[in-house]
Amino acid sequence: MEFLFQTILNGLMTSSFYALIAVGLSLVFGVMHIVNFAHGEFYMLGAYTVWILFAKLQWPFFLAVAAAIVLVGLLGLISERLIFRQAHGQVLSGFIMSVGLVFILQVAVVKIWGLGKMKPVPAAFPEILNLGGVSTSWQRFIVIPVTILLLGALWVFLDRFRIGRALRASALNPDAAALQGISPKKCAAVAMLLGSAMAGAAGALMAPIMSVHPYMGHSVVWTAFVVVIVGGPGNIKGSIYAALLFGFLTTVITTWIDSTVADLVNALVMLFLLALRPEGVMGHD
Amino acid sequence: MALLQLKNLGKDFGRLVAVNRIDLTVEPGEIRGLIGPNGSGKTTIFNLITGFIPPSRGSVFFQGEDITDLPPHAVARRGLARTFQLTTLFKEMTALENVVMACHLHLRVGLWRQFWRTARTRRREKAVEFRAMELLEFMGMAERANELAGELPHGHQCALGISNALATNPKMILLDEPVGGMNPTETAQTMDRIRRLRDLGITVLLVEHDMKAVMSTCDRITCINFGNKIAEGTARDVCSSQDVIEAYLGGTSGVCSL
Amino acid sequence: MIRRILVYIVDNFRWIGWLMILGAVLIVLPYMVRTYQVEVLILLLIDIILVVSFRLITTTGGWSLAHVPMMGCGAYATALLTAGLGVPFWISLPLSGLAAAVMAFILSYPLARTTGFAFFVASFAAGDSLRLCWTRFKTPFGGHKGLTNIPVPEFFSSVDLSAPIPYYYLALVITALCLLIMFRLDRSRIGHTFKAISMNADLSRSLGINVTFYKMLAFTIGSFFAGVAGVLLAHRLWAVVPAQFGFVTTLYLLVWVVFGGTRTFHGPILGVVVLTFLSELLKPLFEWVPMIFGTIIILTLIFFPEGLEGLGHRFTPWLDRQRFAAGDEPRH
Numbered sequence: 001m002e003f004l005f006q007t008i009l010n011g012l013m014t015s016s017f018y019a020l021i022a023v024g025l026s027l028v029f030g031v032m033h034i035v036n037f038a039h040g041e042f043y044m045l046g047a048y049t050v051w052i053l054f055a056k057l058q059w060p061f062f063l064a065v066a067a068a069i070v071l072v073g074l075l076g077l078i079s080e081r082l083i084f085r086q087a088h089g090q091v092l093s094g095f096i097m098s099v100g101l102v103f104i105l106q107v108a109v110v111k112i113w114g115l116g117k118m119k120p121v122p123a124a125f126p127e128i129l130n131l132g133g134v135s136t137s138w139q140r141f142i143v144i145p146v147t148i149l150l151l152g153a154l155w156v157f158l159d160r161f162r163i164g165r166a167l168r169a170s171a172l173n174p175d176a177a178a179l180q181g182i183s184p185k186k187c188a189a190v191a192m193l194l195g196s197a198m199a200g201a202a203g204a205l206m207a208p209i210m211s212v213h214p215y216m217g218h219s220v221v222w223t224a225f226v227v228v229i230v231g232g233p234g235n236i237k238g239s240i241y242a243a244l245l246f247g248f249l250t251t252v253i254t255t256w257i258d259s260t261v262a263d264l265v266n267a268l269v270m271l272f273l274l275a276l277r278p279e280g281v282m283g284h285d
Numbered sequence: 286m287a288l289l290q291l292k293n294l295g296k297d298f299g300r301l302v303a304v305n306r307i308d309l310t311v312e313p314g315e316i317r318g319l320i321g322p323n324g325s326g327k328t329t330i331f332n333l334i335t336g337f338i339p340p341s342r343g344s345v346f347f348q349g350e351d352i353t354d355l356p357p358h359a360v361a362r363r364g365l366a367r368t369f370q371l372t373t374l375f376k377e378m379t380a381l382e383n384v385v386m387a388c389h390l391h392l393r394v395g396l397w398r399q400f401w402r403t404a405r406t407r408r409r410e411k412a413v414e415f416r417a418m419e420l421l422e423f424m425g426m427a428e429r430a431n432e433l434a435g436e437l438p439h440g441h442q443c444a445l446g447i448s449n450a451l452a453t454n455p456k457m458i459l460l461d462e463p464v465g466g467m468n469p470t471e472t473a474q475t476m477d478r479i480r481r482l483r484d485l486g487i488t489v490l491l492v493e494h495d496m497k498a499v500m501s502t503c504d505r506i507t508c509i510n511f512g513n514k515i516a517e518g519t520a521r522d523v524c525s526s527q528d529v530i531e532a533y534l535g536g537t538s539g540v541c542s543l
Numbered sequence: 544m545i546r547r548i549l550v551y552i553v554d555n556f557r558w559i560g561w562l563m564i565l566g567a568v569l570i571v572l573p574y575m576v577r578t579y580q581v582e583v584l585i586l587l588l589i590d591i592i593l594v595v596s597f598r599l600i601t602t603t604g605g606w607s608l609a610h611v612p613m614m615g616c617g618a619y620a621t622a623l624l625t626a627g628l629g630v631p632f633w634i635s636l637p638l639s640g641l642a643a644a645v646m647a648f649i650l651s652y653p654l655a656r657t658t659g660f661a662f663f664v665a666s667f668a669a670g671d672s673l674r675l676c677w678t679r680f681k682t683p684f685g686g687h688k689g690l691t692n693i694p695v696p697e698f699f700s701s702v703d704l705s706a707p708i709p710y711y712y713l714a715l716v717i718t719a720l721c722l723l724i725m726f727r728l729d730r731s732r733i734g735h736t737f738k739a740i741s742m743n744a745d746l747s748r749s750l751g752i753n754v755t756f757y758k759m760l761a762f763t764i765g766s767f768f769a770g771v772a773g774v775l776l777a778h779r780l781w782a783v784v785p786a787q788f789g790f791v792t793t794l795y796l797l798v799w800v801v802f803g804g805t806r807t808f809h810g811p812i813l814g815v816v817v818l819t820f821l822s823e824l825l826k827p828l829f830e831w832v833p834m835i836f837g838t839i840i841i842l843t844l845i846f847f848p849e850g851l852e853g854l855g856h857r858f859t860p861w862l863d864r865q866r867f868a869a870g871d872e873p874r875h
Contacts, residue, residue, distance in 0.1 A: 035660050086845045091659045092606060093844050096801050099794050100844075103837030107830065218790065222671065225664040233660050264675045267668035274665050275653035335749060361751035369749070375742045386739045387750045389732075396760075399732040410732070453751050 006134040007251060013140055015247025016147035017202060021220060022227035022239045023151060024198030030171025030234025031191035034084050034094035038101040039224065040217025042196045046072050046203025047212045048109065051119045054207075061124035065146075068204035069197045076196020080189055102217075109214040119212040143205050150201060151240070154194065158236070167191055171234040219263075223250075226270045286349060288313045288457055288488050289334070289365070294343035295512070296329055303329045305512040306343065311457070316479065316489045318503035320496070320523075322532055326512040327492040328370055331459050335367045336360045348456070366455035368446045370462050370492075376435030380426060380445050383434050384417035385410075387452035417452060424448045424478060440471040447478075451487075458482065460491040464498055476502045500524075508532070569715060573708045580823075581707040585779055587819050588714040589772045592721050594799050594811035596768035599725055601805045602734065603761045604741030605662045608793055609650065609670030610769050615788030616643040616673060617770025618777035622690040623683055625778075632696035636717075636774050643770025646673070648763045655758040658744075667790075677785040689784030693777050714775050721768050728764070729808050737761050798840050804850025813851045 021043060028036050049068035053059040059067070079101060087094035113119070125138035158164040163186070170187050203217075210216060227246055231238030246266055253262035291309040295302070304326040311317050319327050332338045334345050336357045344353040347365050355363075375383050394406045421427050424444040429437060434445055443463060450458050463479065464472040476498050482489055493499045499506060500520040508516040508529045516526040523529055552559060573581045597610050620639035624630040630638070650669040657665050677684040684690065695705040702709050728734050736757055740747045744754050777783050803814020818839075822832050847853050 029660060033660075035663055083841055083845075091663075093848065095606075095663060096797055097841050097844055099797055100837035100840040103794070103833040103840075107834035107837075110830065222664075222667065226668060229661055229664045258679075260675055260679045264672050264679065267672040267675070270668055271650075271653045271665060271672075274657055274661065337745070337748070356753075356755075357745075357748035358751050358753045361749055367749050369746065373743060373746045375739050375746065377742055378739075382735075386735060386747075389736065389750055389752055394732075396733060400728060402727075402731060406732070449746070449750060 002133050005132060007255060009131065009134055009136060010255070011248040011251040013136070013143055014251050015244045016144045017206065018223060018227050018247050019151065019240050019243035020143075020147045020198055020202040020205075021224040022231065022243050023154065023236055024195035025224050026228045026231060026234060026236055026239040027167070027171060027191050028195035029228065031167060032080075032084060032094070032188045033089045033091055034087060034098065035091060036084075036195070037095060037098040037221060038079070038105060039195070039199050040221030041102050041105040042072050042076060042199035042217075043203035043220055044109070044214065044217040045075065045105070046200035047121075047207040047210065047216065048113065048119070049200070050204045050207040051121050051212050054124065055119070055121045065201065065204040068200045072200025072203070073193045073197030076192045077189060080192035084192065085185070085188070106214050115214065121207045121212055123208045139208050146201070146205055150198065154198075163187070163190060168236075171236070223266065226266055230270055230273055287311065287346075288348060289490065290346040291330075291334070292344050292346070294330070294333055294345060295341050296333055296338065297341045302512050304333065307509065307512070307514055309507060309514070311488060311490055313488055314483060314486070315505060316483055316491070316503050318499040318506040319490060319492045319509065320499055320506060321509040325510045327509065328461060330509075331367060331461055331492065334459065335365065361453050364454070364456035365459070366450035366453045366457070367459040368450050368461055368463065370465070374434040374442060374445055374449070376433070378434055379431050380421060380434055380437065381414070381417055381430040383445055384420055384448050384452050385414055387449040388413045388417055420448045420451055423451075425474065440467050443467065444475065455487060457488040457490065460489060462493055463491060464493060464495050472498055573711045578707055581711050583819070583823060585707065585711050585714050587816065588711075588718045589775050589779075590799070590815050590819065591812055592718055592768055592772040592775070593796060594803070594815045595722060595725055595808070596765040596772070597796060597800055598805050598808070598811045599728070599768070600761050600765035601800070602729070602737040602741055603758050604744065605654075605658070605666070605758065605762075606797070607654075607762065607765070608663055608667035609647075610765070611788050611793045611796060612670030612673045613643045613647055613766040613769040614773035614776065615677070615783070615785070616646050616766070617773030618783045618788070619677060619684060619690065620770065621774040621777050622693050622783050626690060626693050627683065632694070632778065636771065639774045640767045640770040643773065644763050644767035647766030648759065651759040651762040654762065655755045670793075671790075674785050674788055687785065689782055691782040693781050693783070696778050710779060717771065717775060721771060725768065726808055733760075795836070798836050801840055802843055802850055804852035806849060807852045810850055810852035817851065
């Protein structure tokens, strides 16, 4: 019984993390048709921001996280202006451009902060949290409420604001934004800002838990892609469901076997689902 | 025996009923028009017949065979060809290369022989090229055979689209707005060619907004609205149908300006 | 028959002439450079097989991110066959290619049904699951450390294929053979059908082309040649490890191909040759090389999206059109 609760708790934490990463990616893909491979690097930069501000400059943790969200969001905005806008919605060009951006950001980080040893980020909340017999550290737990908060805020934005509605409409149908009277360019900029900010938030939250290094975005971004595909690209609700599915799948398999097998099973599950329903498993039908 | 028969065919997109329950029978040698206001489900019906989207209910019979669940290429192999609404061509190939590619089915040479380009393959390729040229001549495009398809004027692109469909050697052809965006002269020419298809033994089902063209060419006309069949018969019958008039009055223009 | 061949040679004298000059240069090249550079040339030849077979798959419209793992498939297959079972190199070479092809055929079933975004991610996941298998299963794949002691290919006893120059010639012959076959394929009806599918899949379907079948075919054939490239790599490095076939190699592959362009057969070759040359020049700055490549690729896509080959095209569209008009295949 305790084991079950522990698994559920771990599963929820993993799912929250996946959802935070994948929803941003899905939004960017839906609105801009960019398979943004540099999303993982945005996540990495979020973690670096926390390392600098929180671990080195001793800022309060949440202030550092907020700063990471803002900074990475702005970086996303800049990269949209300079690079992704030139892809003109072509999936292939956008993807390859983001690959180029990955190379650039990784080398920049290596050059500025060095490759050497990992960047230690102490836990901001080292206390142990006890929940009905199962325990985890507050630091790990915090990802769940923060994710719910951020996704809630995103939902309010997409639902209550005109530009948010335009964004949501254009994620499902590219021409729809124009109908709402908002230029696709503006939509793209906002999507990129929000999407990158969420990647930054994920990186910032995970910095004390994960090891912070220049290549940390790699494996994360692929899991996020798997989640987005299964959820149906551009479908935010679908991404959240898929994040739950893969979050629990990963947790269970990692507990029982190991994380490599978990990655393997994730990939195979996605391929299997694609073979059954190529147009996206929870796609908008 | 009917050549094409739709029984109770329907398609839902989520909660939206695009095509409700359509029964339609097309006899061999007929030119049948399919009309209806915008969004009434005409193109969806084409996509259902040719296997591009799976129907939610009902079935499609072609020459007495159930082709409901066949993929598009298998439908084409049975002699049921189609064109697309917006000019759909291999834009980076020349007109001739387009039609040669469309003759794909008639090469009848195995992959291995295609790879080695055996003497037989080359003979077949020559024959296919000859046939493709004939088709272009039939559609009045011979002198444009070596121009890139994407750079042809609109009327010729439409004609090339029909040539491509004809190249599969169909028994029946579905034309989706064959004269859309053409000037009156081009329209007249194209409709004339469509009439000549019948002489070649090809049955035609066409969707068209140009009522004058439809009325003057089609033997029988089926009118649909909101995914339901509302009238069927000769041009005169359909024109006088109260349902049709209402459907079109709600839309943009009158039907029968004959 | 002989007359026909003679006529063909005379007719095509110009490009046969160029090809002979190129061949002569490639034959004397290893004697003109240092030993280290011969090693680079060997890897370049392997990369050329890789990019050309990659382009073969892209002609149907899908950019597979599983291509490098497919090369790994060939490399692991030959390692297991030769080092493990003692199969001779010359039998293992086609067999390992075939192993990659069979694996590709199985994976192509879900892959061929996806397009665009889904194809990228699904093909990556497919390739990565192979790599995870190699990492995870110590028997027979050796885990992180991979497999070692892959034997040197045997040849007449007088030739030692462990030395760089003889191995260069081995790689040259095999590369030439692979390119010849793929060129032939590109120009055949099959190649035309691939291109038709990438231009317009729906139209192809409506004309009776079994699009899924042709996509699977291209994926399988391309992976066969990737597997062959993997065999050459494994027998040169005497070892295979999973990390060689990770995503970084795939990223480089994409950069080479985009930089060269995929419209023509020679485009990707041009890309890989120029960029390999460039990275050798930039050896002292090796830490910066990924950033330089990243910048190059973004600028390429923004300013000349057709790649290097497109530059040539800009100046010779008229010439090309004339060749097409004459019913002639464009020569390269």
